[in-house]
Amino acid sequence: MDFEFSDEKIEIPDIYKNENEVFLQKDIKIDILTEENSAVQYFLIHEKKWINSDEAIERNNKVYVPFRSDESLLLNKVRVINENGKTIELNPRDIMEEMDEEQGIKYNYYAINGLTRGSVIEKIFLIREAPDLEGNLIGFQDEIPVVNATFELIYPSHLVFKYKSYNGLAEAETKTNPTDTTKISLYVSEQNLNGLKDDESYGNWERHIKKFKYKLDQNLATNRKNLYNYVDFAKNVYDNVYVEPDKKDQKAVDNFLKQIKKSSDPVEQIKLIENKIKSTITYNKHFHNNQSLSDVLNTKQANALFTLRLYAAVLRKLGIEHQMVFTSRRYANYFDKDFESTDQLSDVILYFPKIDQYMDFLALEYRMPLINFNYSGNYGLFVSEKEFGGAKMGIGSVQQIKVPDPDLTHDKQNIVIDFTKDIENPEIHTIYEFTGYSALNFQPIKDFLTGAEYDAVLKDFAQNYTMDTEFKSLNTKNDGLENIGFKPYILEVKFDGVTQKAGNTILFKAGETIGRQMELYQEHARILPVEVYYPHGYTRTITVNIPEG
Numbered sequence: 198m199d200f201e202f203s204d205e206k207i208e209i210p211d212i213y214k215n216e217n218e219v220f221l222q223k224d225i226k227i228d229i230l231t232e233e234n235s236a237v238q239y240f241l242i243h244e245k246k247w248i249n250s251d252e253a254i255e256r257n258n259k260v261y262v263p264f265r266s267d268e269s270l271l272l273n274k275v276r277v278i279n280e281n282g283k284t285i286e287l288n289p290r291d292i293m294e295e296m297d298e299e300q301g302i303k304y305n306y307y308a309i310n311g312l313t314r315g316s317v318i319e320k321i322f323l324i325r326e327a328p329d330l331e332g333n334l335i336g337f338q339d340e341i342p343v344v345n346a347t348f349e350l351i352y353p354s355h356l357v358f359k360y361k362s363y364n365g366l367a368e369a370e371t372k373t374n375p376t377d378t379t380k381i382s383l384y385v386s387e388q389n390l391n392g393l394k395d396d397e398s399y400g401n402w403e404r405h406i407k408k409f410k411y412k413l414d415q416n417l418a419t420n421r422k423n424l425y426n427y428v429d430f431a432k433n434v435y436d437n438v439y440v441e442p443d444k445k446d447q448k449a450v451d452n453f454l455k456q457i458k459k460s461s462d463p464v465e466q467i468k469l470i471e472n473k474i475k476s477t478i479t480y481n482k483h484f485h486n487n488q489s490l491s492d493v494l495n496t497k498q499a500n501a502l503f504t505l506r507l508y509a510a511v512l513r514k515l516g517i518e519h520q521m522v523f524t525s526r527r528y529a530n531y532f533d534k535d536f537e538s539t540d541q542l543s544d545v546i547l548y549f550p551k552i553d554q555y556m557d558f559l560a561l562e563y564r565m566p567l568i569n570f571n572y573s574g575n576y577g578l579f580v581s582e583k584e585f586g587g588a589k590m591g592i593g594s595v596q597q598i599k600v601p602d603p604d605l606t607h608d609k610q611n612i613v614i615d616f617t618k619d620i621e622n623p624e625i626h627t628i629y630e631f632t633g634y635s636a637l638n639f640q641p642i643k644d645f646l647t648g649a650e651y652d653a654v655l656k657d658f659a660q661n662y663t664m665d666t667e668f669k670s671l672n673t674k675n676d677g678l679e680n681i682g683f684k685p686y687i688l689e690v691k692f693d694g695v696t697q698k699a700g701n702t703i704l705f706k707a708g709e710t711i712g713r714q715m716e717l718y719q720e721h722a723r724i725l726p727v728e729v730y731y732p733h734g735y736t737r738t739i740t741v742n743i744p745e746g
Contacts, residue, residue, distance in 0.1 A: 200321065200323060207222060207344055209221070209344065212342075214249075216249060216341065216342055217341070218248055218250070218257065218341050219246070219247045219341060219342045219344060220244060220245070220246055220339060220342065220344065220346070221247050222243065222344070223244050223337075223346040223347075224243040224347045224348075225241065225335060225347070226243075226351065227240050227351065228351040229351065230352075230353065231353070236330070238326060238327070239324070239325055240323070241321070241323050241324075242323075243319075243321050244318075245317055247315075247317050248317070249314055250314065254312045254314070258310075258312065259306040260309060260318065261304055261305070261306045262292060263324065270322065270323070270324055272321060272323035274320065275287045275309075275321075276318075277311065279311070279315070279316050280314070280315030287309075293308055330413040331412055331413070331425040332412040332425065332538030333410065333412070335385075335409045335410075336407075336408045337366055337409065338391075340393065341392045342390060342391055342392045343390040344388065345386075346387045346390060347384070347385065348385045348409055349382050349384045349385075351381075352383075353379060353380065353381075354373075356413060357413075358383060358411050358412065358413055358414060359412050359413075359536070359537075359538075360383060360409065361409070361411075361533075362407075363406075364405055364406060366408065366409060367387050369383045371384075383411065385409050387407065393724065394721070397719065399729050400723075401531070404527065404528075404728075405725055410538070412425055412538040412540070425537075427537055428593065430523070430542060430593065431592055431593030432590055434521065434591060435590060435591020436590075438505050438509050439582070439589070440506065442490060443489075445489070449490055449495075450510050451514075453511070454511060456473060463551060463552055464554070466515070467556070468565055470508075471558065472564070472678075475561055475564075478493060479497060480499065480561065481500060482500050487499055487500070490503070490507055494507075501545070504558065504559060505521070505545065508547065508558055517549070518549065519547050519549050519550075520548045521546075522545065522547065522555070522572075522580070523545050523593075524544055524546070524575055524576065524578070525543050526543075526571035526575075527571050529571070532575045546568055546577075546598075553599070554566040555568045555598065556568065562678070564678070564682035567605075567633065567681065572598050573598055573600050573601055575598055576596065578593045578594070579593065579595075580593045600731070601731050601732060602732070603732040605632065605634075606732065607630075607631075607632050607733075607734040607736065609630040609631075609736045610627060610712075610736070610738065611627065612625065612711070612739045614740065614742065616742060620744065621696055621703060622694070624693060625691065626689075627689070627710065628688075629687065629688040629689075631685060632685045634731050636675075637681060641677075642676075643676040643677050644677055644678050655673065659690050662712040663692045664695055664706075667692065668691060669691040669693070670691045672688075673688050674687040694710070711739075
């Protein structure tokens with residue numbers, strides 16, 4: 198691998214000369230090898246970026262150093278080449294640190310001073326890390342243009358990789374080294390990639406950029422084929438979740454079941470289970486102190502695995518058929534049903550075949566049938582229980598996760614404008630009813646705020662609909678987590694309308710009573726297809742009462 202800066206001059210195509218910034222070069226090399234009987238990979242990033250505006254200078258005054266806890270940064274070099282040819286190489290001793298207080302993550306970065314229009318920032322990072330063998334995505338396209346982009350995967354010749362180019366990216370070439378027959382490489386090269394802005398409403402940018410995906414498929418040295426496959430994944434995850442409880446665990450689960458109300462309605466019964474578990478057990482992905490289900494019910498907190506085990510034990514005990522669905526978030530990593538790789542199985546939800554509904558069991562703010570909209574319409578691996586010769590095991594099949602029913606999410610506004618009491622100052626009485634995902638925007642808030650904080654939030658909500666006037670009264674119904682998926686959220690507001698006079702004519706903008714509307718215009722022509730979060734219905738009823746005569 199090359200570890201030095203490149204003095205090769207890259208010409209900027211005429212079509213990019215007016216851009217704010219341009220990647221002149223964007224190269225990634227990954228070398229997989231064996232060290233001390235374990236596989237490692239060396240990950241090399243080499244980029245050159247041309248700066249052509251004050252906005253770009255401001256945006257690029259920091260160069261962040263890539264580093265995770267499981268990585269070892271072996272090399273980090275950054276330099277700035279000004280338009281006059283002067284070169285400034287930054288010293289690693291000058292790396293600064295900032296803290297993201299919200300996420301509790303520290304970031305290291307170089308502070309880039311003295312940038313001018315026409316400057317080029319060049320950086321090289323070399324990282325030693327565990328290899329990405331179960332599936333890895335390499336993005337070629339960016340929000341800014343890329344003149345030259347390459348990716349090379351170098352690996353031992355006894356390994357066989359499966360790979361795929363997306364959205365018109367050039368196909369990979371296989372290269373061999375005549376002087377070293379123990380190595381093979383996959384090589385992808387692309388030139389003049391236009392920038393694709395990630396600023397379009399209801400556009401799935403991640404799904405449509407040019408990118409490359411690969412995964413390890415065979416190891417000829419061990420004669421293993423079809424590695425990281427869904428058959429093994431389904432079997433292993435089933436065995437790990439459906440652990441036969443001992444007497445202590447079974448007693449703890451039985452006692453917990455006594456606290457859950459019973460219902461003859463299968464939908465209501467599952468909702469009661471969900472509400473009970475979510476109101477009793479706190480999901481904490483970093484909590485690893487539990488050793489059993491009795492520990493979960495004693496500590497009142499659990500990570501994803503033990504939360505899933507608890508749901509499985511309760512649902513099994515009550516004889517409720519269910520399946521685990523392993524998937525990804527479609528706006529971050531769209532599930533490719535035609536490329537089998539376990540990196541797509543990052544998230545898990547539950548599916549209930551008899552009622553054809555899903556549960557986002559780890560998310561406190563969701564209640565069945567509402568799940569994170571990132572999963573809806575995506576594909577997933579559905580893992581169900583099958584019995585063969587008296588032995589139970591997990592069987593997986595790739596299916597599409599159902600898009601929510603169009604009637605699930607609906608906004609209704611019943612607006613009465615009354616001029617009968619005061620022709621110049623009408624009273625407006627509006628009842629807003631929100632269901633499905635619309636209600637989800639409102640209902641959980643009350644459980645996370647103080648009374649005064651919630652009143653302030655409600656005031657903000659109301660002002661969106663009151664034509665910028667003060668409301669006379671404001672009432673709500675069905676607030677709180679326990680009502681999600683059960684009841685609609687209702688907001689009732691009364692306020693006075695603002696009129697204008699033009700001679701003997703009174704002007705009133707009745708259309709403004711439906712509230713502020715989303716503005717969908719944008720500066721540039723739309724490129725990405727529309728992909729809505731979820732189907733959404735709207736009904737607006739406006740009644741105007743006018744006095745006799």
